[in-house]
Structures are given as structure tokens and as C-alpha cells.
Amino acid sequence: MEKTIPLDERIIFALDVDSAVEAEAWVKKLKSHVRFFKVGLQLFIADWWRGIDAVLQNGCKVMVDLKLFDIPETVSLAVDKLKNKGVTFITVHGNDPIVRAAVAAKSGAKVLAVTVLTSFDESDMREMGLKGTIEDLVLMRAKRALALGCDGVVSSGLEAARLRQHLGEKFLVVTPGIRPGKNIDELKNDDQKRIVSAYRAIAEGADHVVVGRPISKASDPIAVVASMQDEIEKALAAKTS
Template sequence: MTEIPDCRDRLIFALDVPDTDAARTLVETLGDTVTFYKVGLELAMSPGYFELVDWLKARGKKVFVDVKLFDVPATVAAAVARLDARDVDFITIHGNQGIMEAAGAARKGKAKILAVTALTSLDRGDMTDLGFDCDIDELVLSRARRALEAGCDGIVSSGLELERLRAEAPETLITVTPGIRPVDNDAPPDDQKRVMTPARAIAAGADYLVIGRPIRQAADPAAAATAIQDEIAAAVAERG
């Protein structure tokens, strides 16, 4: 069985801001309402990225390094080892079997390796443009199986594929789901195409939900995060 996360850790806030100063300000604004943070490519291009990771860990936060590593296996393995040494919790990778195996073998600490399946900004037409002549459901399930065989801990998948994943993939699979939009979300339309509400994603089998804009763009980010935490807690209780 996969490790059951603390309910409040199921919300992973996407800290997608231009620089580390803005990131620290937002973390302080959110306070205790968020315990888990995703730090991605935008912040990775800013000075002080690793210092921000260390700062979050020192504040007792969990850290999801979402840089989607994709390179030759030796380079990915070296990057995973460096991140793992910083006590991060999740690391995302792309790639084929060799890349996934190298990433899994390089992890010596507690970091969980997550394979990206199909970005939630892609739909069936986008997959065709990329040369994938298959259903997204089939691709996601295949990627999940191969990731576990390669020694990864879980996958990143939209909520739309979760029910089939939970029915067919091993119970040890960790599922991290982006593209989450609350029912009352009034944020402007964005680039996410395969989306789902927090309650529906939890009911479908998501372990963790990655949510950014609905909190970040809210008039009161802490209140928005609290409302989503309440929705997640209710959905977890109902799922049992």
C-alpha cells in the first residue's frame, strides 16, 4: 500500500512566481494554511532557488521540485542525487525507461521520484501534433506501469485518468494531480485543458492535488487555501 499522506499535505501549492522574494512573501501570507509547496521551472531560473528550497525546509514545509528532468540518464541521475541531498520530498522526471531507471537508482534519501505522464495542458489534438497516435488514457496507464517497473514512486496525471489508474495500477502508486479548479473558481481562463475539481479528484483516487492560480490569484490567498483544504478534508472523509 502507498503511504497515506496527512490530509493537510494533500494540497500542494504551486509557487509559480517570478522570483524568490515574491515566493517568500507568498509563503508568509499563506502561513499555516499550506504545508507543501511546488517549486518549478520559473523559480529555477531565478537566483537563490536552492536557498529558497532550504528556507522552506527550515520552516517545516514539504517541497516538490517540479523541474521535469529530461536528459541523458547519467545527467538525470546526477541531478536527482543533488536534489535528494537537499531533503526535498518529490522530484519530477520525463523520459524513457533508461532515464526513469537512472533516476530511481540515484535516489538514496527520502525523495519520491514522480514520472510525468501527459501534461494537463495537452488534449487529444495536442498529442496527435506530438506524434502520439493513441488515447491519452492508454498513454498515461502505460507510463504509470513503466514508471513503477523502473523504480519510480508515482506519477503526475490529470484527474481524468485516475479512476482507470486506480483500477489497473498497483496500490503502491503515488498519484499527484495538477489541473485542479474549484467549482467556484473565478480566475481567468488559462492553459489547463484536462481539469477537475478537488473533491472529484480525491474521489477518483488522487493522493495529492497541485493547485496554483485559484489560490495565488485570489483576493485572500490564505482564505482560498483554507477553503480548498476543507473541501479536500471532506472528500477524503467521504472516500473513507
């Protein structure tokens, strides 16, 4: 059964900027169409809580993507601070004790486990001495994270279908590495290696897509948002038809 998620929360816009002032300008520019924003390492280090406040004070939801990885007690305390702030999604990246600590502290927030970064491909796996496929690694990590109580995972759209096939529909899949469908085959030098269109990500099982530069670098950001939302609506319709 498809989750009830408003269209204006399906896209999570990545606030990859250097200040809360810039962040709030983007929130105000997009909030007529987008109500969910991501604060990552760049903005958080630049302006700390002010970047998160820029989203929350405009009545929108925030995903804090710091990929928490530290000793369990430190992760627990960090999650506690974030959930008390009113954050919706918190990302964590690490072994079982780290994930377990994040889950235990989450309360009203949702913890998402990062599976494999979208900038990572199988050539990187081989360099690290890992065998198997990216899909195998993502599935293994997702299965473990859900067993430990995570609300969902961060995964490329390329692995979403397999996650749904093996693990069901009850958890969240948040997909970065989204590019406009019309340009998807032209991005030869993109730093994100495992990329898909918004249509494919949603059709394959993602609940939310994280989008940054395709919107922020566009001459008409709202037009790009509207185009991606059209892709999302078509993907959702195709899944229920």
C-alpha cells in the same frame, strides 16, 4: 487502504514566482494551512537553490518540479544533488534509461514520473501522430514508470481513477490542473486543458493536488485553501464511507 497524509500536506502550493523573496513571503503567508510547496522551472532558474531553501528553512516540504530530461548520467547527478538538499518529491520525464537513472539515485527522496502534461489534450496527440486516447497513454507511461521503481506519477485527475483501477493503491498520484469546484465549468480559456476540482481529484484517487493561481490570484488566499481542504476532506470521507 487510504494513505496517512496530513490535510495540510494534501495541497502542494505552486511557487510560480520570480524570486526566493516572493517565494518565502508565500510560504510564510500559507504555512499555517499548507506545509507542502512546489518549486518549478520559473523559480529555480530565477533564484536557484534559494527558492528551495525558502521552503525548507520554514519547516515545510518541497516538490521540485523540473521534469528532468537529459542523458541518464546527468539526471542521476541532478537527483543526487536534490535528494541531498532534503527535497521530498522530484519529477522526471523521459524514456526508460532516464527514469531508471533517477530511481537509482533517489535515496530518501521520492521520484514521480510525469505522464502527460495537463496542457496536452487529444488534439495535440493527433498533431504528433499519436493514436489512442490520453487515458491509454497515461496508463501506459504510468505502468512503465512504476515497473522501473518510481514512487508515483504526476497525472491529471481525469486519469486518476483508471490508474487506481489498473495499478492499485500503493503508489502516489500527484495531480496538477486543479481549479475551484464552483468555477470549474467557467474556465473556457484556461491554459490547462485537463482540469478538475480538488474534490474530484481526491475522490478519483489522487493523493496530492498542485494548486497555484486559484490561490495566488485570490483576494483571500487562505479562504481558497480552506475551501479546497474542505473539498478534500469530503472526498476522503466519501471514499471511506
